[in-house]
Amino acid sequence: MAAPKVAVVGAGVIGLSTALCITETCPSCSVTVLSDQFSPNTTSDVAAGMLIPHTYPGTPIHVQKQWFKETFTYLFAISNSAEASEAGIHLVSGWQVFKNIPKEELPFWSDVVLGFRPMSEAELQKFPQHRFGQAFMTLKCDCPPYLLWLEKRLKATGVQMYTRKVADLWELHSEYNVVVNCAGIGAQQLVGDKKLFPVRGQVLKVHAPWVKNFIRDGDGLTYIYPGIHRVTLGGTREKESWSLSPDPGTTKDIFDRCCSLEPSLRGAQDIKVKVGLRPSRQSVRLQREILSQGGVKLPVVHNYGHGAGGFSMHRGTAKEAARLVGECIAALQGSSSRAKL
């Protein structure tokens, strides 16, 4: 087949990075990104973009580790290049503190991040309510810069991007050979996946440029992540809540929790409140599917359901999705050459 036409649905970190991987593995493909939202209005734009993985109960650990390692290595190289500031990628060090000793002392990603070690007694003194902690250095992907950088790279390779609300993947069957579903939380409606559910997160983005280290409570609910211009304070994990409206009571609660971890935040200025719906699932849906109607087939590659781990896993899952797209195209070329016989 001449340039295979691939449509990527979704323009968050997963959609854009998947589109980019497809252009890398299949240079002859014509890739188009379709989404009803682009940066700065995607779920990714709300996220702090910290590379601290979320563990998926339904995915083997060695697979998650591979995805994380690929993502970390890819971003590490960018952070060390002249493009770092444009791409919004930077290294940040800090502490994860626990009120109760965690079950597993060494998370699966401890040897991927840098300098992972238990906190010393002197370091823990800064956190009187916490009994145990881990210090390490990881990467942060500031969004929107990262998405804008991905968009710029996509445009440079000739990828077209259109604002379009896709109501049904099948509507694309006549224009495209392969469809990649990176619709995030939108996949619930788009493909009717009942295993996908939102986990609402509210965050504050504040001006506090003296905060140079991250602090995260091991319970995952309270965190302070310094970005390039703003510090993200979080958060909440509200399962099955679809509300995108900021809640003032929650804002105060987040601010108080973060100030108890880092008192200097009381002086933070210009507090902006954001809400995102993590597209959560027991495991990331990363698989091929063939849709067919009336003898016509449409290969689909799903890459959604990253929940709280989108940034941490994006490059690894994007590469796998691109590989699956390659398989779809090979299958199409195989069957079309068979049809020619």
Added chain:
Amino acid sequence: MRVAIIGAGVIGLSTALCIHEQYHSLVPSLEMEVYADRYTPRTTSDGAAGLWQPYLSDHGNLQETLWNKETFDYLLGHLGSAAAKEMGLFLISGYNLFTQRVPDPSWRNIVLGFRNLTPKELELFPGYSYGWFNTALMLECRRYLPWLTNRLTQRGVKFFQKKVESFQEMFAQGVDVVINCTGVRAGELQPDPELQPGRGQVIKVLAPWVKHFIITHDIESGIYNSPYVIPGSEFTVLGGIYQHGNWNEENSAQDHKTIWENCCRLLPALQKAKIVEEWSGLRPARPWVRLERETVRHGQFQAEVIHNYGHGGFGITIHWGCAMAAARLFGSILQEKKLASPPQPRL
């Protein structure tokens, strides 16, 4: 009892505050004045990035290591307070990089979380084969000096814009004790061949994505003659110049080139940073800090000078320990003059 502090950099203002805090209630007649020809933001302290970090070796000078520790612990104690932001005080982590293995520094147990760099981390810095990572403190003098000034003003300390030409000038006015915190220009008040300028130049840029300090070391070139990058609350300071004996406070184009090229090689992302300011200053370098009393004959009277200068490139790092030591010297002066009760139990 009139006390005059000469010099309004970090040493002068902190010594003033330390003495006033400890003695004003014990000495009701205490009147304190500060004299300086340069105030913040035009002091040497204002140009410094503000990173707490002593030199690599204390050359056996345990006293200075103790003063450094006292300063670190004092500042650490203030971290959680409401004043921290106004003081320009915050935690910061970062790297020290070497081209060869070196012994641990005198301050390894003073800072937080001191460790060696892992091989993967060293990959970030080609050319450097060894290094440390630790968490230390930043104290930005552009905020700290105004904060000290406010505390002193609230306490009724008076400030004078004046270049003092001699200690005698102060005593003739009726000052009883002079605290000499004149930094690099102390030699103008009393010749001191040990005191030399250690000229430095820095470029201030906007690079808010840099969250760690990076100090490189070249054992041959000596301290601060190797590139460093120190992110502050507003700007990132790029430096790496130390010229012993150079009194020139003008920016040098050659030094600019050296700093810029070396720092961009160290951190390629800096190439996109916007340059905001350039500054040169003279570190008051001395083999060791001069912190001692001197009794000066003034007619038939004895007047006292407490010298507190010569802190080189570690003034912010050592300031509070020295201020406390100067305050103890002041206390002994008071005792001799029988102006204060016996010494309070103090550290």
